[in-house]
Amino acid sequence: MAEKVVLAYSGGLDTSVAVKWIKEKYGMDIIAVTADVGAEKDLEAARQKALKVGAIKAVVVDARETFVNEFVFPALQADAIYQGVYPLATALSRPLIARLLVEVARQEGATAVAHGCTGKGNDQVRFDVVTAALGPDLAVIAPAREWGMTREETIAYARRSRIPVPVTVASPYSVDINLWGRSIECGVLEDPWTAPPEDIYIWTVSPGDAPDKPQYVEIGFEKGLPVSLNRKRLGGVKLIEQLTRLAGANGVGRIDHIEDRLVGIKSREIYEAPAATVLFAAHKALEAMTLSREQMRFKQNVAEEYASLIYNGLWFSSFHRDLRAYVQSTQRYVTGTVRVRLFKGNCTVVGRKSPFSLYQHKLATYDVGDQFDQSASPGFIQLYGLPVRVQSQVQPETKDIG
Numbered sequence: 129m130a131e132k133v134v135l136a137y138s139g140g141l142d143t144s145v146a147v148k149w150i151k152e153k154y155g156m157d158i159i160a161v162t163a164d165v166g167a168e169k170d171l172e173a174a175r176q177k178a179l180k181v182g183a184i185k186a187v188v189v190d191a192r193e194t195f196v197n198e199f200v201f202p203a204l205q206a207d208a209i210y211q212g213v214y215p216l217a218t219a220l221s222r223p224l225i226a227r228l229l230v231e232v233a234r235q236e237g238a239t240a241v242a243h244g245c246t247g248k249g250n251d252q253v254r255f256d257v258v259t260a261a262l263g264p265d266l267a268v269i270a271p272a273r274e275w276g277m278t279r280e281e282t283i284a285y286a287r288r289s290r291i292p293v294p295v296t297v298a299s300p301y302s303v304d305i306n307l308w309g310r311s312i313e314c315g316v317l318e319d320p321w322t323a324p325p326e327d328i329y330i331w332t333v334s335p336g337d338a339p340d341k342p343q344y345v346e347i348g349f350e351k352g353l354p355v356s357l358n359r360k361r362l363g364g365v366k367l368i369e370q371l372t373r374l375a376g377a378n379g380v381g382r383i384d385h386i387e388d389r390l391v392g393i394k395s396r397e398i399y400e401a402p403a404a405t406v407l408f409a410a411h412k413a414l415e416a417m418t419l420s421r422e423q424m425r426f427k428q429n430v431a432e433e434y435a436s437l438i439y440n441g442l443w444f445s446s447f448h449r450d451l452r453a454y455v456q457s458t459q460r461y462v463t464g465t466v467r468v469r470l471f472k473g474n475c476t477v478v479g480r481k482s483p484f485s486l487y488q489h490k491l492a493t494y495d496v497g498d499q500f501d502q503s504a505s506p507g508f509i510q511l512y513g514l515p516v517r518v519q520s521q522v523q524p525e526t527k528d529i530g
């Protein structure tokens with residue numbers, strides 16, 4: 129009996145060619161697994177195609193709830209944004225898909241998993257490292273990394289093997305889509321000086337074409353998790369879907385960035401992530417109201433580390449467990465409502481309220497009702513400024529900043 133391999137199958141050209149290629153090269157039986165993380169395409173058609181191109185079995189797994197609750201929302205609570213701009217949509221889906229491959233491999237008694245990643249990107253690292261963590265005995269086959277075919281050769285191989293080559297293969301872009309965002313690369317985007325053409329965007333209107341009237345949305349949070357949109361309670365998947373539409377209609381969520389890949393390459397990446405853009409802004413605004421100064425400062429460092437570990441494929445690591453515990457603890461009082469204005473590509477927080485707000489009007493106000501004791505300030509400043517006073521006397525060049 130042939131050995132079995134579980135392949136992460138998207139329905140696209142590369143993973144279809146991979147089915148044939150693995151069969152020819154390794155003589156293995158292929159089980160195709162397609163995870164639904166909100167890619168908005170006909171996954172039953174993908175499943176049928178997998179069988180048609182030669183998989184012995186093909187399954188589609190609806191992983192949207194899991195994706196949002198176990199991967200996206202913890203990243204939101206951590207404020208995990210890579211290099212200040214990338215909401216990590218693709219990066220967050222990889223550990224989920226890789227875990228699924230390992231699970232199916234166990235059920236089916238497979239000896240290997242396979243994915244369609246090239247040898248130049250981050251995704252290969254994420255798949256391989258998660259497999260190393262969850263199924264260290266499993267081999268990993270990465271046809272696109274091994275075969276060294278150009279785009280043209282892949283298409284020729286497909287034609288020879290009677291794999292349907294869709295017209296859309298003419299699309300010069302490489303796109304990855306899930307509920308949290310779209311990632312777009314290749315084609316003219318590889319010139320960092322070239323502005324992204326309009327046709328790469330699907331969820332967002334051009335900010336210039338957005339409505340001339342601002343639109344307001346209210347996001348309700350409980351313990352750092354978004355639970356309502358405009359006062360309507362919604363599950364995570366629905367909330368993200370609806371917010372994607374609202375924010376996208378106002379041109380919010382386009383990101384154009386030169387990014388540092390783990391393998392050392394700088395690459396030009398375009399992202400479209402309307403819901404993530406709004407939710408990160410709203411979540412951070414609520415934290416500013418409910419966390420102390422020290423919590424805020426330390427959590428910012430944690431956010432940076434958290435984003436890096438997600439980006440670099442370390443989801444299933446002790447480092448993540450440890451950071452997760454800290455982040456969860458910080459979210460106990462991150463409950464309340466944030467009001468956001470969406471207007472011509474901008475997302476601006478214009479209001480926030482919380483039953484656990486640390487903002488005290490009686491301390492902040494310059495009007496009547498002020499209870500802040502201004503006479504206590506000179507003494508405080510006296511001590512706070514003491515080391516500066518001493519140092520500037522003893523070491524006079526302290527003042528020469530240059």
Ligand code: ARG
Binds near residue numbers: 312
């Ligand atoms: N650079 C992003 C990341 O590493 C996105 C990669 C998306 N892949 C794609 N085929 N467009 O997470």
